[in-house]
Amino acid sequence: MAEQTYAHLLQQVDQAEVVDLCSELIRFKSVNPPGNEREIAEYVARVMHDAGLETELVSHAPDRASVAGRLKGSGKVPGLLYTGHLDVVPLGEAPWSFDAFAGKVEGGRILGRGASDMKAGDAAMIVAAKMLAAAKVPLKGDLILGFTAGEETDFLGAHAIANGWHLGPVQGIFISEPTDNEVTVAEKGLMWLEIATHGKTAHISQIQHGRNAIMMMLPILTALDKMPVAYQENKLLGGYVRSINTIHAGLKTNTIPDHCVAQVDMRTVPGQDHDAILQQIQELIDDVGKSCGLPDFRASLKVIHNGPPLETASNDPMLVRFLDVVAEVTGKRPAVKGAGYGTDGKAFVPKLKAPYVICGPGNPTQNHQTDEWADVAKMVESVKIYLLTATRFLA
Secondary structure: OOHHHHHHHHHOOOHHHHHHHHHHHHHOOOEOOOOOOHHHHHHHHHHHHHOOOEEEEEEEEOOEEEEEEEEOOOOOOOEEEEEEEOOEOOOOOOOOOOOOOOOOEEOOEEEOOOHHHHHHHHHHHHHHHHHHHHHOOOOOOOEEEEEEOOOOOOOHHHHHHHHHOOOOOEEEEEEOOOOOOOOEEEEOEEEEEEEEEEOEOOEHHHHHHOEOHHHHHHHHHHHHHHOOOOOOOEOOOEOOEEEEEEEEEOOOOOEOOOEEEEEEEEEEOOOOOHHHHHHHHHHHHHHHHHHOOOOOOOEEEEEEEEEOOEEOOOOOHHHHHHHHHHHHHHOOOOOOEEEOOOOOHHHHHHHHOOOEEEOOOOOHHHOOOOOOEEEHHHHHHHHHHHHHHHHHHHO
């Protein structure tokens, strides 16, 4: 297809179509926890199937599912993966000034929970795929779409699709998380740890028979807070950080607690080894047990969430070509950025061993906010970015 035909295709992007689809997605209350993504996944599957894509619902639980779709190419070149998540965070305690699940459009913005994070991005990718299918653009590689459950908690859907659906090989992985259509190419790794101490309960009047789990936990947390961890500062991501964010123990004021649980959030940078950090912490706990002087000291360590740091090299050919596309659509070549948060890339990148980028129409300042919104003009721009990307890489 000639370049002028591609230009004509970009001119056909229908603002009403992407806005209507995003509004419809917002109306599904796919709040996680608990998730409830099955209904929205079934709807997305129908939309993609009706557009001519091969689709499959990936079931996780009675009320939870993800969906994968494929616009078939000839197989002459590796495909592309377009992906976004279907779950949204809870509304929070602060009152909203509008119905969070109405998908109302006002003042050039679409309003509602998930509008920015990230149903605007989902809608943009789906509309781009629909337009390619309708135009019968001959593709040399597959355009694959994966819309996932559970990104806000444990990357459930991304892992299920990555490990249970034939995806590759792919040239690149594109995630439409909110970036205001800027380009993010790196994200910190995350490792959530649960440390538990195990004592023995007793009434305070018989304290000598109890073993206080809180007192076992305190020297562990004190030592952990001081523990040095080796890392090299990353140009886009900065440095390694950690925080002890929850602690739970005790049943009653007059009862010795026999169990204490603390959870730690660690954010790593490229070059750090999660297994080595885990071993370092286990050795720290063992040393505390030997030196703290508390009788019957017992503690355990468990990983509850684990995803590696990710980074696409600034000179990667896929990234360079994608930046050309973004510049052509927006009129400005973006400077690449890094992110402190994690994405479904943590499941897809290690499995597919492909470079990735994050680029979507949502505004990152709106993530998890009350009165969340997304800009309509950015959504239209994002459709054009993903439409042009598919033609440049696959046609």
